[in-house]
Amino acid sequence: MSKKKTKTIFISIAILVALAAIAGGVIFFMTRPPVDKSTASYNGQLRVDGARIVNQHNEEVQLVGISTHGIQWYSKLYDATSIKELKDEFGISIFRVAMYVNPDDNGYVANPSLKDKLYELVDATIELDMYAIIDWHILNDNNPQTYKKEALEFFDEVSAKYAESPNVIYEICNEPNGKDITWKDHIKPYAEEVIPKIREHAPNSLIIVGTPDWSKDLVPVGKEPLSFDNVAYALHFYSGSHNVTLRKRMDAFREKNLALFVSECGATDSTGDGKLYEEAFTRWKDYLNEKKISWVYWSFSNKDEASAIVNKKYKPGKADEETGIDSYLTESGQMLKRALKPTTEE
Numbered sequence: 001m002s003k004k005k006t007k008t009i010f011i012s013i014a015i016l017v018a019l020a021a022i023a024g025g026v027i028f029f030m031t032r033p034p035v036d037k038s039t040a041s042y043n044g045q046l047r048v049d050g051a052r053i054v055n056q057h058n059e060e061v062q063l064v065g066i067s068t069h070g071i072q073w074y075s076k077l078y079d080a081t082s083i084k085e086l087k088d089e090f091g092i093s094i095f096r097v098a099m100y101v102n103p104d105d106n107g108y109v110a111n112p113s114l115k116d117k118l119y120e121l122v123d124a125t126i127e128l129d130m131y132a133i134i135d136w137h138i139l140n141d142n143n144p145q146t147y148k149k150e151a152l153e154f155f156d157e158v159s160a161k162y163a164e165s166p167n168v169i170y171e172i173c174n175e176p177n178g179k180d181i182t183w184k185d186h187i188k189p190y191a192e193e194v195i196p197k198i199r200e201h202a203p204n205s206l207i208i209v210g211t212p213d214w215s216k217d218l219v220p221v222g223k224e225p226l227s228f229d230n231v232a233y234a235l236h237f238y239s240g241s242h243n244v245t246l247r248k249r250m251d252a253f254r255e256k257n258l259a260l261f262v263s264e265c266g267a268t269d270s271t272g273d274g275k276l277y278e279e280a281f282t283r284w285k286d287y288l289n290e291k292k293i294s295w296v297y298w299s300f301s302n303k304d305e306a307s308a309i310v311n312k313k314y315k316p317g318k319a320d321e322e323t324g325i326d327s328y329l330t331e332s333g334q335m336l337k338r339a340l341k342p343t344t345e346e
Helices: 003-031 082-088 113-129 147-161 184-198 221-224 244-254 278-291 333-343
Strands: 048-049 052-054 064-068 094-100 131-137 169-172 205-211 231-238 258-266 295-300
Touching: 052 244, 052 258, 064 131, 082 094, 082 113, 082 333, 094 113, 094 295, 113 131, 147 169, 147 184, 169 221, 184 205, 184 221, 184 258, 221 244, 231 244, 244 258, 258 278, 278 333
Parallel strands: 064 094, 064 295, 094 131, 131 169, 169 205, 205 231, 231 258, 258 295
Antiparallel strands: 048 052
């Protein structure tokens, strides 16, 4: 064979190899599954940027999820299996673990073993590539100062445990309330002690701080915000009780370059019971989605009240293979699934 023919053959082979490589790359590119931008692995450590919450790529993020009710009352509903069912069925990206504090509610102060259940659920949520809110759920105890000592000890331990996890968000006082409980005298000083305790271990963590009047009164917060980075302020609403007036206050607050996080909301009145106000909730949902404000729905429980999303027959892992969780959903659960469908299809 002549040298000229040999050279021609080698060139032809080289061209074919190159074309095959290009074709293979194109096929790989075309068949590569799309990136799920709702996951914690994609978004990484969240950061407050003015009124926005952004991810590790500096992209604005909106998380949507569901909250437990009190883990001391409904612990049998909550495990890795049920959290996965919520993720699969509702498309949620965040799960909130509500740990009541008040001893009168058999909360953490009287029942510190609740921490073990909280750890179980947070660990399961992280494993599912979701974000987890650790909710220090003050309610009937009104004033976050009441159990500040316990809060400092708890957040010192929990932030050390999850120091390296970008999945974990700390909500340090759920709903401060009562006419005598103010931002200036009670909530802000409490936050100014608790936040540094968390930041000793988790310096980049996102922290949610409750606001007065069951996390609805933003005016005093806007006048005297905290000086810490990566802080968002809690805003809670129930569509049967709160309307466009509260949304206007949220707009005014965000114009001050302060971030909001709707860490609890519902479609009932503010008691968590009564009837469902689906049209009003849809207006809220559309507003939050437009503004890219994260929101968490109350509640994943089978309590005999209108806000609960599952019925008494629900047990983790027992969902029907064909219909999924649907046969166990209450009206609230069915409404929530309808509300989340457009979000999960985007």
